[in-house]
Structure formats: C-alpha cells, structure tokens
Amino acid sequence: xxxxxxxxxxxxxxxxxxxxxxxxxxxxxxxxxxxxxxxxxxxxxxxxxxxxxxxxxxxxxxxxxxxxxxxxxxxxxxxxxxxxxxxxxxxxxxxxxxxxxxxxxxxxxxxxxxxxxxxxxxxxxxxxxxxxxxxxxxxxxxxxxxxxxxxxxxxxxxxxxxxxxxxxxxxxxxxxxxxxxxxxxxxxxxxxxxxxxxxxxxxxxxxxxxxxxxxxxxxxxxxxxxxxxxxxxxxxxxxxxxxxxxxxxxxxxxxxxxxxxxxxxxxxxxxxxxxxxxxxxxxxxxxxxxxxxxxxxxxxxxxxxxxxxxxxxxxxxxxxxxxxxxxxxxxxxxxxxxxxxxxxxxxxxxxxxxxxxxxxxxxxxxxxxxxxxxxxxxxxxxxxxxxxxxxxxxxxxxxxxxxxxxxxxxxxxxxxxxxxxxxxxxxxxxxxxxxxxxxxxxxxxxxxxxxxxxxxxxxxxxxxxxxxxxxxxxxxxxxxxxxxxxxxxxxxxxxxxxxxxxxxxxxxxxxxxxxxxxxxxxxxxxxxxxxxxxxxxxxxxxxxxxxxxxxxxxxxxxxxxxxxxxxxxxxxxxxxxxxxxxxxxxxxxxxxxxxxxxxxxxxxxxxxxxxxxxxxxxxxxxxxxxxxxxxxxxxxxxxxxxxxxxxxxxxxxxxxxxxxxxxxxxxxxxxxxxxxxxxxxxxxxxxxxxxxxxxxxxxxxxxxxxxxxxxxxxxxxxxxxxxxxxxxxxxxxxxxx
Numbered sequence: 025x026x027x028x029x030x031x032x033x034x035x036x037x038x039x040x041x042x043x044x045x046x047x048x049x050x051x052x053x054x055x056x057x058x059x060x061x062x063x064x065x066x067x068x069x070x071x072x073x074x075x076x077x078x079x080x081x082x083x084x085x086x087x088x089x090x091x092x093x094x095x096x097x098x099x100x101x102x103x104x105x106x107x108x109x110x111x112x113x114x115x116x117x118x119x120x121x122x123x124x125x126x127x128x129x130x131x132x133x134x135x136x137x138x139x140x141x142x143x144x145x146x147x148x149x150x151x152x153x154x155x156x157x158x159x160x161x162x163x164x165x166x167x168x169x170x171x172x173x174x175x176x177x178x179x180x181x182x183x184x185x186x187x188x189x190x191x192x193x194x195x196x197x198x199x200x201x202x203x204x205x206x207x208x209x210x211x212x213x214x215x216x217x218x219x220x221x222x223x224x225x226x227x228x229x230x231x232x233x234x235x236x237x238x239x240x241x242x243x244x245x246x247x248x249x250x251x252x253x254x255x256x257x258x259x260x261x262x263x264x265x266x267x268x269x270x271x272x273x274x275x276x277x278x279x280x281x282x283x284x285x286x287x288x289x290x291x292x293x294x295x296x297x298x299x300x301x302x303x304x305x306x307x308x309x310x311x312x313x314x315x316x317x318x319x320x321x322x323x324x325x326x327x328x329x330x331x332x333x334x335x336x337x338x339x340x341x342x343x344x345x346x347x348x349x350x351x352x353x354x355x356x357x358x359x360x361x362x363x364x365x366x367x368x369x370x371x372x373x374x375x376x377x378x379x380x381x382x383x384x385x386x387x388x389x390x391x392x393x394x395x396x397x398x399x400x401x402x403x404x405x406x407x408x409x410x411x412x413x414x415x416x417x418x419x420x421x422x423x424x425x426x427x428x429x430x431x432x433x434x435x436x437x438x439x440x441x442x443x444x445x446x447x448x449x450x451x452x453x454x455x456x457x458x459x460x461x462x463x464x465x466x467x468x469x470x471x472x473x474x475x476x477x478x479x480x481x482x483x484x485x486x487x488x489x490x491x492x493x494x495x496x497x498x499x500x501x502x503x504x505x506x507x508x509x510x511x512x513x514x515x516x517x518x519x520x521x522x523x524x525x526x527x528x529x530x531x532x533x534x535x536x537x538x539x540x541x542x543x544x545x546x547x548x549x550x551x552x553x554x555x556x557x558x559x560x561x562x563x564x565x566x567x568x569x570x571x572x573x574x575x576x577x578x579x580x581x582x583x584x585x586x587x588x589x590x591x592x593x594x595x596x597x598x599x600x601x602x603x604x605x606x607x608x609x610x611x612x613x614x615x616x617x618x619x620x621x622x623x624x625x626x627x628x629x630x631x632x633x634x635x636x637x638x639x640x641x642x643x644x645x646x647x648x649x650x651x652x653x654x655x656x657x658x659x660x661x662x663x664x665x666x667x668x669x670x671x672x673x674x675x676x677x678x679x680x681x682x683x684x685x686x687x688x689x690x691x692x693x694x695x696x697x698x699x700x701x702x703x704x705x706x707x708x709x710x711x712x713x714x715x716x717x718x719x720x721x722x723x724x725x726x727x728x729x730x731x732x733x734x735x736x737x738x739x740x741x742x743x744x745x746x747x748x749x750x751x752x753x754x755x756x757x758x759x760x761x
Contacts, residue, residue, distance in 0.1 A: 187415075203240070408421075423445075624638065625639045
C-alpha cells in the first residue's frame with residue numbers, strides 16, 4: 025500500500041456547548057455571508073476579468089511567498105516541446121505566448137466526478153452497540169456534517185466545486201489575463217507587488233468586496249504575454265490593524281527561500297498550477313498567522329488559537345473560508361500530483377479542545393463524546409474524507425490518533441469519521457519499552473495484547489518503528505539491539521558476536537510479528553527494512569528558549585541527515601540478509617493476503633516456553649522468543665485439516681540465520697482438540713526463530729492418531745546454540761482473538 029506521508033497538523037475549533045459546542049458556523053449571521061461562488065465577485069468587475077461565475081480557465085499560480093506566475097499555455101505544449109526556466113531577465117518565448125486552451129474544453133472531455141450524498145449515519149450503532157449510550161452526541165455530530173454538506177450544495181454548487189477553491193482564489197490565468205484574489209477581511213487596503221511592477225505598492229491596487237475578498241485583474245501585455253512573467257517573485261502588501269504587512273499569497277503554489285535568509289518569496293508559476301501548502305506555524309512573516317493583521321483570520325483567537333506545546337496556531341474549523349482552504353489543499357495534491365493518499369498528523373490535537381494534553385485516555389466512551397470534543401474539527405475530518413473518497417475512490421487516508429476515538433475508521437455515510445486506517449501507535453512505543461528489558465523479562469501476553477488492542481472493524485496500520493524512534497535522542501530498533509557492535513561486526517568476512525546474532529534474530533521476529541498481528545496495513549520507516557543503525561538529526565543551530573535556557577544544536581551538520589540505503593544492498597554486509605527477509609515477508613503477505621483476512625486466532629502465548637502461536641488466514645505463525653531453548657516435536661493448534669509447509673523461516677541462512685529447519689519437510693494435521701483448536705501438527709521450533717506454515721489445500725491428508733504422525737527429521741542447531749529438548753505443557757491457556 026504506497027503511502028505519502030503528509031504532515032498536515034490540522035488542529036482545533038470552537039469550545040463546546042453541549043457535546044463539544046455547537047459549530048461556530050451556527051452564528052447569528054446569515055449563511056449567505058460567505059465568500060461563496062454566487063457572491064464573491066463584484067458586479068462591476070472588469071470586462072476582461074475572470075469571474076467566479078464564469079467558466080474558469082486553467083489556473084496557473086504557485087507558491088508560498090512571492091508567487092511566480094506561470095503561463096498556462098505551457099500545459100498545452102506538444103510532447104517534443106521543452107519548458108526552459110531561466111533567469112527573470114530572459115523569459116523563454118514559449119512561456120509568454122497567449123493561452124490557447126481553456127480548461128472547459130478539458131473538462132468537457134473528462135468524465136464528471138460526483139461525491140455521494142450523505143447517508144443516514146446509523147450503521148455505527150450496529151457495529152458498536154455501546155455507542156447507543158452516546159447517541160445524542162453522535163446524531164448531533166452527523167447532523168452538523170449533513171447540514172454543512174447541504175449548505176455547501178446550496179451556496180457553492182456542491183463539495184466537488186467547493187474543494188476547487190484554487191480555481192477561484194489565488195492566481196487564475198485566463199486568455200485575457202491574470203486574476204488574483206485573496207480572502208483577507210481584516211485588511212484595510214491591499215496591493216499586489218513583485219518583480220513584475222518593481223515592487224511598487226501604488227501600481228496594482230486591489231479592490232475589496234463585501235465578504236473580505238480582495239481582487240485585481242491584470243490584462244495581458246500588448247503582445248499577448250502575461251502581465252506577470254513566469255518565475256516572478258510576488259507578494260501581497262496589506263494595510264492591517266497591526267500595520268503594513270507584506271505576505272506570501274495564502275493560495276500560492278510555489279515559494280522559494282534564498283540560502284541563509286528566513287523570509288520566503290512567493291513565485292508566480294505558470295507552466296504547472298500553483299502549489300500551496302497548509303502552513304499553520306506561528307511564523308508571521310511567511311505563514312497564515314495574522315495574515316490579514318488579525319489574530320482570528322484562519323485561526324481561533326486568544327488561547328484557543330494557540331497550541332502551547334507545539335508553538336503552532338489552531339485552525340477555526342467552523343469558518344466557511346477555512347473549510348474551503350483546507351478542503352482545496354487536500355484536493356489539489358491529489359489532483360495535480362496524483363498522491364496515493366494522506367496521513368493526517370496530530371489528529372488527536374484537533375478533535376479535542378484540550379488537544380490531548382495531560383489527558384490519559386482509558387477507553388471510556390465519555391472521554392470521546394462530551395464537552396471536550398471539538399465537533400467542528402471532527403465534521404471537517406468527515407468532510408475531507410467524504411471529498412477524498414468520493415472523488416478518488418482509490419485514495420487512502422490514514423489518521424494519527426492516540427486517543428482511540430471510536431468510529432474513527434468507519435465510513436462517513438455510516439456515521440463514522442471516515443478514515444481508511446488509523447496508525448497503531450502503541451506498538452512502536454511498546455517495542456522500545458521491551459527492548460530496555462532483559463530477555464527473561466519479556467512477556468508474551470503483553471506483546472500479544474499490545475499488537476491486538478484495536479477496535480473491531482476499524483483497520484490499523486502497524487509499524488515497529490517510525491521517525492519518532494529514529495530521531496536524535498532515541499535509537500532505531502537495530503541500534504537498541506546491537507549498539508556499537510554494528511560499527512565493527514556487520515561485515516560477513518568478520519566473525520559475528522553474540523550481540524549481533526541476537527539482534528539480527530530478534531529484529532526479524534519483531535518485524536514479522538508486528539506485521540502478522542498488528543493490523544491490516546504495515547508501514548516501514550526508511551531503513552527499518554534492513555536495520556539501519558543510526559538516528560536522524562537535521563541541521564540545526566543552538567536554540568535559546570524564552571527562559572534563557574540554550575538547547576545546543578549540531579553546528580548545522582548534515583552527517584546524520586541521511587539514510588544509508590547502500591547498506592541494505594551491500595552483499596558483503598549482514599544488512600543484506602535483513603533486507604532480504606523484509607522482501608520475503610512482503611512477498612508472503614502479497615501471495616497469501618493474511619493481513620486482510622477476517623480469520624485471526626491466537627492459540628498460544630506461553631510465558632514459560634516463550635512461544636506465541638496464531639493463525640491468520642490459512643497461515644500458522646510460530647514464534648519462539650526463548651533466548652536458549654529450542655523445542656522438538658512442538659505441538660501447535662490449527663483450524664483446517666491437511667498438509668502444511670514452511671513458507672517463511674527467519675532462521676534461513678539467506679536472512680542471516682543458522683539454517684536449522686528443513687524447508688522440504690511436510691507437516692500433516694491430526695484430529696483432536698489442542699489449544700482450543702480442533703486439530704494440530706508437530707513442528708521443530710528453534711530458539712529466537714519465527715516460522716510461517718501455509719496450508720497446502722490441494723493435497724489434504726489427515727491423520728487421526730497422534731502415534732501415527734511421522735515427525736520429519738530436523739537439522740540440529742549449531743553448537744553455539746544450546747538446545748533444550750522439552751515437551752510443552754499438555755494444556756495451554758488459549759487467548760481468543
């Protein structure tokens with residue numbers, strides 16, 4: 025499942041009245057007082073300007089500071105035509121010729137896309153009857169979502185149109201010229217400045233309509249070239265309550281930063297469309313913070329609008345224009361860059377007025393559906409998921425929520441928030457906690473509980489580690505396991521050490537059991553697939569806190585600002601075997617599809633033997649975490665009769681193992697209940713090894729008597745690996761899954 029991780033930290037909304045406050049959009053003002061499609065453009069607009077009610081032409085604009093204007097005509101070039109980007113003084117001819125194609129032509133050829141209408145939002149009560157006790161809150165939440173959909177349909181022509189705000193706001197290129205619009209209701213005056221007019225604030229004065237939208241139309245030059253050449257730096261100068269302010273256009277699609285300088289410059293980019301980012305930092309110079317000189321433009325005012333820990337601003341999700349901006353941002357990347365989907369970062373911080381700070385979620389439903397819940401923010405998440413899945417059914421949305429919000433991964437039409445997956449964040453933290461303990465203190469039940477602790481019918485993405493563990497101040501799993509030995513003993517032409525052997529074995533087991541039990545999706549952090557040894561540290565200088573404390577930097581070093589992917593490809597290093605195991609693990613999942621199977625059953629979590637056995641799909645997973653004991657004739661339960669074979673063995677020499685298992689062996693099931701399973705078969709379970717057995721369904725053979733089972737001869741372990749031949753307890757307490 026290819027993912028693009030976009031850290032869109034979209035934070036909170038208004039305080040809550042009953043059930044986390046009524047939407048802030050429920051104000052005394054009429055719903056018509058929004059910068060809607062019908063009322064945004066003044067009637068006295070210039071004849072050549074591109075009206076919002078006109079058939080829009082291919083927009084072209086970009087960036088985050090000074091915007092660079094691009095000629096839309098470049099989108100129509102023949103395949104053999106190259107786009108050349110030169111210095112501003114030398115603008116290529118092909119970038120200055122008139123626009124020769126309308127977006128309307130392109131749209132007429134494309135199949136129209138529609139977003140399904142809201143459902144009734146009641147299926148959540150069938151999925152989880154416990155939610156019935158909170159029906160008043162959940163029905164209110166769904167009613168707010170449904171009302172927003174209806175009003176967007178009424179005043180904007182639907183969510184599909186509403187989420188194309190980048191075709192109305194920012195820079196819009198037409199055959200006649202360029203229209204620039206910006207929503208800045210707090211500004212007293214505004215002008216477009218940039219390289220194209222020598223930064224003259226009196227040259228291109230903008231007009232304001234009654235909804236706070238500033239606008240200017242710049243007709244083409246006499247030769248048909250755009251008034252703003254491609255690559256020009258642009259900004260909007262505003263007279264605000266806090267003074268004169270030059271800002272990067274909020275809807276800019278491309279911005280640049282000169283080396284060694286802090287401010288960004290918006291660039292008018294015309295070959296492709298504008299590129300814009302959600303920038304919610306406290307940066308007043310370059311971001312949205314106090315964009316029009318007021319504290320509550322895109323964000324909540326006062327303390328409600330500031331995140332005390334992250335030093336960032338919090339969006340007002342009840343604002344009509346904020347919704348337009350955020351929904352359009354999500355739409356644009358999918359439309360223009362064909363993203364596979366989004367990972368929404370820090371969702372907990374936006375779904376609750378307390379942002380999850382100093383709150384320990386216990387799973388009690390009162391923690392999710394009460395006064396602390398920000399309904400506006402949750403409704404926004406429902407809208408954005410609705411829009412993404414309606415227009416791009418193949419797109420994937422993943423939410424990072426530490427609270428465990430029920431209904432998070434249930435479709436919007438069924439009453440849920442609408443994410444496809446949630447990140448199973450507890451797993452990585454648990455592995456780091458376990459790795460700090462001795463092997464003798466690892467608890468099988470604790471591992472199983474953490475991996476399987478997720479909501480029914482809500483899919484999770486599991487991962488053993490992520491950037492949180494790999495950043496400076498922490499260690500990768502491989503480094504926790506092997507430490508400094510990784511610097512000297514990972515070459516195959518050098519003798520290994522006990523620490524290296526242990527680390528490689530456990531690293532493979534940790535990854536496989538995380539994939540096997542942790543969820544319906546699996547995420548590799550860069551380098552995790554081969555056991556990257558070192559941390560990540562971005563170039564940074566010393567930071568002085570308000571209290572005078574100085575946090576040392578790293579001298580802007582790039583030494584750890586990289587990933588050594590060459591390590592996994594080097595056939596003379598042990599990393600190669602760890603990478604081969606990851607590839608084999610992915611291949612088994614692709615072939616058998618066990619992560620999406622509805623059948624999961626944990627039959628053994630033996631604290632004495634340190635063995636975990638579970639079924640997923642038609643596969644049986646056997647993990648022996650014991651540091652010393654290997655078990656011959658080890659009996660494992662199974663559901664289906666027939667012959668089983670080994671399809672993945674972490675002890676394979678190809679993966680840096682000892683080769684103690686015979687991959688040609690066949691394992692036949694026999695009848696009789698064991699570990700709460702109707703059948704079982706016998707295996708050899710070497711220490712610190714994970715083995716996956718697959719049912720060979722086309723060659724069933726059942727043995728009814730245990731004494732008739734012929735156990736295949738197994739390879740003896742290496743001398744350095746002490747083996748204890750022991751019989752497991754006859755009865756093991758099963759754990760239902």
